[in-house]
Amino acid sequence: GENVEQHPSTLSVQEGDSAVIKCTYSDSASNYFPWYKQELGKRPQLIIDIRSNVGEKKDQRIAVTLNKTAKHFSLHITETQPEDSAVYFCAANGYYKLSFGAGTTVTVRA
Amino acid sequence: GAVVSQHPSWVICKSGTSVKIECRSLDFQATTMFWYRQFPKQSLMLMATSNEGSKATYEQGVEKDKFLINHASLTLSTLTVTSAHPEDSSFYICSARDYGQGAEETQYFGPGTRLLVL
Numbered sequence: 001g002e003n004v005e006q007h008p009s010t011l012s013v014q015e016g017d018s019a020v021i022k023c024t025y026s027d028s029a030s031n032y033f034p035w036y037k038q039e040l041g042k043r044p045q046l047i048i049d050i051r052s053n054v055g056e057k058k059d060q061r062i063a064v065t066l067n068k069t070a071k072h073f074s075l076h077i078t079e080t081q082p083e084d085s086a087v088y089f090c091a092a093n094g095y096y097k098l099s100f101g102a103g104t105t106v107t108v109r110a
Numbered sequence: 111g112a113v114v115s116q117h118p119s120w121v122i123c124k125s126g127t128s129v130k131i132e133c134r135s136l137d138f139q140a141t142t143m144f145w146y147r148q149f150p151k152q153s154l155m156l157m158a159t160s161n162e163g164s165k166a167t168y169e170q171g172v173e174k175d176k177f178l179i180n181h182a183s184l185t186l187s188t189l190t191v192t193s194a195h196p197e198d199s200s201f202y203i204c205s206a207r208d209y210g211q212g213a214e215e216t217q218y219f220g221p222g223t224r225l226l227v228l
Contacts, residue, residue, distance in 0.1 A: 032215040043203060043219040044154065089153060093215050097144065101152045 002027040006101025014109050019077040021104045023090035026071070031065060032093040033073045038103075039086045047088075048075070057089035080108045112208045114138050116220030123194055124228055130190045131223045133204030139184035140206035144217065145177075148201045160187040194227045200226075 003026040025033075030053035036044035039094045049066045050057045050073065057064050061080075066073040075094075077084055085108045091098040121122040123129050125157055143160040158179050159167040166179035179192040187206075191198055201224050205217040 034216065036219075041222075041224075043221045046216065046218065049216065096142075097156055097159060098215075098217060102153045 002092055002099040004032060004090060004092050004099045004101045005013050005021065006090050008104060009102065010105045010107070012109060013080050013108045015080060015082060017080055019075075019080055019106055019108075021075045021088055021106075022072060023092075023101050024070075024072040025092040025099075027092070027094060028057060028071065030092040030094065033064070034091050034098070035062075035064060035075050036089045036091065036100075037086045038089065045091070045100070055105075072081060077088075080106075082110055084108050112142075112216075112218045114164065114204065114206050114218050114220040116204055116223055118223060119221060120224040120226075122226045125195050126193055128190055129194055129225060130188055130194045130224075131202055131204075133187045133189070133206070133220050134205045135185045135208070135218075138206075138208045140187075140208065140209045141184060143181060143187040144205045145179060145187075145189050146203045146205065147164045148203060148222075154203065157189075191225065194225070196227045199225055 006023045015047045034049035035047050037047045038044040048059050048062050048064050050066050060079045087103045087105050089099040089103050115134045117132045141162045145157045146154040148154050156169050157172045160179045160181040162181045162184050168174045181187040201222050203222040204220045
C-alpha cells in the first residue's frame, strides 16, 4: 500500500518567515495529495490539495508543489502568523483511501 | 458546504460497556465514510471504510467484532465500540467524501469524539 513520509516532525519559525514541510510517497499511481491543518483537540481541516496533473497550486499565503517523478510534494507557508501554529498532515490517495504522514508541529514565534 | 457532524463530542464510560458514535454528512450524501483513531501527538490511523448498504472494510489489525460499523443511509454512519476497555480510550474521527463536488477523493472530517474508558 501507499507509504507517506513527512519531514520535519517539528518546525519553529519566527513570525513573518516562511515554513516548508516536505512529504514523499511510494505509490506512483497516487494522483491526489491534500494537506490538512489540525489545531489541538479539533478536526483536521483541508487547507489545500493538488492533483497529479498540476505541478504547483497557490492559495494566498499557502502553496503546494508536486514532483511526480521524484514522488514528493511540499507545503509552503509564507509570511507566517501566530494562527498558523498547528499540526499539519500531508496525505496521498491509495487504492480507495488516504494515507497520512506522521504530521509536523509548526510553532510560529511572535 | 461539505459539513460533517459527529456525536457525541466526548464520552466517559465504564470498562465493559459499549459506546456508539454517530457521523453525519449534513449537506451532502456520502456513500463512503471513514473512521479514524488518533492517539495524542500521533497521526490519523484509518480503522475502517464504511460503505452505504454494504459491509465495512476494516484495516489490518482492527477487530471488526469490537468496532461495529453501520452505514444505513447516505448521511449516517455509526461506530460502536463494544466492551470498551481503557486501551480503547482515544480520539475517534470520521470523515466523508463529497462526490457531488466532483472531487471524489476529498475527505471532510467530523469534529471528533473523545472517548475515555475508566
